[in-house]
Amino acid sequence: MKTLVTPIISTGVVYYKRQLWAYCLGIHNLTTGQAHMYEGMASRGPQEIGSCIMHYMRTFVKTIIFILCSDQCRDQNRNIKLTSICTYMTVPNDFTPTVIHHNFLVSGHSYFPCDRDFGTIEKQKRLYHDIFLPDDWVKVISSAKKTNKFQIVKIKSEDFKSTTRLEALLTNMKKREQDIKVEWLKIQWLMFKAEEPFKIYFKYSNNEDVLFYSVNVSKKRA
Known part of the structure; x- marks a missing residue:
């Protein structure tokens, strides 16, 4: 969601003062319709988003x-940091999924349920004329829906992880295994498998009928 400014009060002079900006990260489960809103003291880079x-x-x-x-x-989303996190989450550990698909929807032609969630929060914000603390935003978000309410997740500083060690195990390959150049910025679909932790499957389309290409990102070759 766009940044939420704190404080919000009736006097306009506060606009020209130094303010605290809060970030709201929403994750919407399309199966259950439940949305979780993450709150914590952090930036909004790929490592913070990946940690959430x-x-x-x-x-x-x-x-x-x-x-x-x-x-x-x-x-935030299409970069080596989040890619390394997705690779890590398929390795046998305390995560259940063994296959992760990451789809990038087409810019300007896609509308996320999260966009609707954020719009609901923006509408609810109009009812709160004075917001003094970041926790006041929690009140706004938690009261934005009457049914299937947004779930607030407060995460601590130790929940945010660095990807430095993960990235050290990977290399940014310029050619796929079929010896053709990899155009990373055109990728629309990534797939990660636990059985092949250093192989990334990808394609330049969200069409299910299009075949995946693959690239080995391990720095150590057999």
Whole structure:
């Protein structure tokens, strides 16, 4: 969601003062219709977003196959950091899924349920004329829906993880196994498998009938 400014009060002079900006990360489960809103003291880079996804996966996901959909934002979603996190989450550990699909929907032609959730929060915000603390935003979000309410997830600083060690195990391959150049910024679908932890499957389309290509991102070759 767009940044939420704190405080919000009736006097306009506060606009020109230094303010605290809060970030709201929403994860919407298309199966249950339940949306979780993540709150914590952090930035909104790929490591922070990936850490929230890991927390969600560890806490709420109990399926073998997990499908993740996001926009194509390069700095947050389509990059080596989030790719390394998805690779890590398929390795046998405290995560249930053994196959992860990550689909990037087409910019300007897609509408996420999260967009509707954020719009609901924006509408509810109009009822709160004075917001003094970040916790006041929790009140706004939790009261935005009367049924199937948004679930607030407060994560601690230790829940945010660095991907430095994961990235050290991977290399940014320029050619796929078919010896053809990999155009990373055109990828629309990524797939990760526990049985092949250093192989990434991808395609430049969200069409299920299109075949996957593959690329080995391990730095150590057999």
